Amino acid sequence: MQSPPQIIRHGLVLRPEEDSVDRKDILVIDGRIAEVGQPGMAAPPDAILVDASDQLIHPGLVNGHTHGHGHYSRGLTDDITLELILAAGPWFAGHRTHEDKYLSTAIGAAEMVLKGCTACYDMFMELPTPTLDGLTAAGQAYTDIGMRAVIAPMVADYPFFRAIPGLYEALPAPLQKEIDGSGAPGGEDILKRLAEIARAWPFAQDRIALAMGPTIPLLCTDAFMKGCVSIAREHGLMIQSHLSESKVQEIAAQRRYGMSLTAHLDRLDILGPDLSAAHGVWLGDEDMARLGDAGASVVLNTGSNMRLGSGLPHMRRLLDKGVNVGIGTDASSCSDNQNMYEAMRLAAYVSHVYDNDYRQWVSSQEAAQAATEGSAQALGMPNIGKVAAGYYADLVFLDLSWIHYMPLRNALNQFVQAEDSTGVLHVMIDGKWVVRERKLVNFDLAHLRPKVRAAIDRIDTLTATNRAVFRQMQPIVGTYCAGLACEAHHVHRFAGMPGRE
Ligand SMILES: [Zn+2]
CATH class of the missing domain: 2.30.40.10 (Urease, subunit C, domain 1)
Structure with a gap:
């Protein structure tokens, strides 16, 4: 009507x-x-x-990068790096029912719209593998609240502990056994499932769009990465991946591919206007130029990068290299609200930390444009992000x-x-x-609260073992990865720690 x-x-x-x-x-x-x-x-x-x-x-502000499944994990920790959060996956995201997927997404959607954000790019994780019903539950939460979203099932086929060179070997045998027993599905099965989901997607693409989310290039075999991209391109879907988020990732890429992560994606013919790279903290000038030339987007999540100690993203340099820049909050488990005003302000302010030449700073206009039109481009939604006729x-x-x-x-x-x-x-x-x-207008937050409380009580019991395993791993993974991040690298994104570069 x-x-x-x-x-x-x-x-x-x-x-x-x-x-x-x-x-x-x-x-x-x-x-x-x-x-x-x-x-x-x-x-x-x-x-x-x-x-x-x-x-x-x-x-409306456009959140270029968040995770609908992550809102249940808000406040769980204050002492983890990116690599630790990846190691904590089964604790943070395990044992979810489809109802949980709905409720978790609803928490974030409610927060976002109350805080002036009208659309988001949600990399949504389901363990052990994405399902049409789970993603539909997430899409329904956005629909019920009235928000626009792009949902990219977050997938991988290469184990995290093998992707970081030497990390698996650094773990004692009982922890290696835990990891070996996780029984993750193979890449071909996941790709088959993604193709089925793309064929059966029940929402309109301009309201709740499907995208592909090969989560981190290091956690994807080349065949899997290309498989995700080919499903996206066959169905006209956008693609998002966490790219160059931490120094550890770039060090690992040099060892595994002999080149940067961006050069690796370029070699696989993945860079294009349909790709948005979340984070991009450790992109070098050449990587940025590659992304800019390809028409790709980089979505900055400065709050998350600061919280996880990933480093400080360099928005000015990205803009100079012609990259479309969007802004995101990242997950509630790591940054920790869904406040795009804060994300926008941090993206601007961090440029003041890089250089005391004010001409290099990110202006209010540039930050505002990135948080609206820039993110909208990353979402592949050309008709949002501006107050103009036709939008x-x-x-x-x-x-x-x-x-x-x-x-x-x-x-x-x-x-x-x-x-x-x-x-x-x-x-x-x-x-x-x-x-x-x-x-x-459309949603009763008071009604949501007891349901979430009951769900969290249930999940905390079910994930108690995962939590205990993580806490055993934490000092080993934490110190091992911090050691890797001490290696020399030509890109510098840590503030005030020259000894660590
Ligand atoms: Zn993320």
Whole structure:
């Protein structure tokens, strides 16, 4: 059923791509922005009036990288690196029912829309292997809350402990036995399943899109990586992979492939506009140029990189090399909220740490554009991320009477530097209200809480052994990988520790 047109009047409209903030009216018809015009512009007589006086309207933030399964693991640790989080997989993500997959995704989706984010790229992990029902449950959670999403089943066919050179051998025999007994499915089975999922995907691609998520190149054999990409290209799907996230990964790549991870993907003919690389912290200049030339995207997750000690991403250099840059939060298990305002601010601020030449800093305009249009490009959704005619009406209404805008001096700067989501008043997706007066319209959070509590109690019991195994591994994996990260490498992304480079 079509809803009547809406005319949004008297709002201050922020358009990062034009570096502009002006008072405009916005006409919304059938979920899309039909026109952005001068205040008082003509509108159809049956249009519903939305008074946006004293509100700053911005294109919905787009979270370029998160994990729907990760929200159950929020707050579990404060002492893990990326490699440790990978070793903790069975503890963090094991024993999930499809209901759990729905609930976990709903937690993140609810947080994102309440915090001004209208679309996300979700690398969703199911153990031991992806299922249509599990991914559908995740997609249903986004649908119920009213959010747009790209869901990429996160897959691998090469064991983590073998992918890091010498790590398996560093473990004592009983722990090696634990790992050997995990019984992960083979790559061919997973590819078969992914192809079936692509054929049977039940959602519209512009609302809940399917993508392919070969998780980390080191954790994929070449044949598997190419298999995932060929399914994506056959079905017109986007591809996301964690690329060059930690120094350990690049050191491992040099040993295994004799080249950087990006050069390895280039050799496999995987770089293209359909690829988004999550993180890209340890990309060298040549890698960045390769990605830029191929039209690929890099999605920065600065909060996660800081939390896991992965290093500081270099957005200025990525932009200089012509790479499309998006911004993400990463999982709630590692960064730890789903606040895109914070992710956007960190992406800008970290550039100030790299260089005290302010001309090299990432501007508010660049950060805002990356968190909207840049991420939208990574999602493969060209009709979101801007307040412009033809785009979906995915709009966030900030309260200009909120303390962040007192005094209102430069709305774009204050949007990036001061907003922390507490100014979010309303959120519209596809022209429909998803958040009104700071509350979810379609979803009862109070109802979610007891279900999540009961689920977590059940899962914590079932994963108690996995947790114990992880805690035995932690000092070995942690110190072994920290040792690898001491090796010399031509890219430098740790702050203030020259002795470790
Ligand atoms: Zn991630």
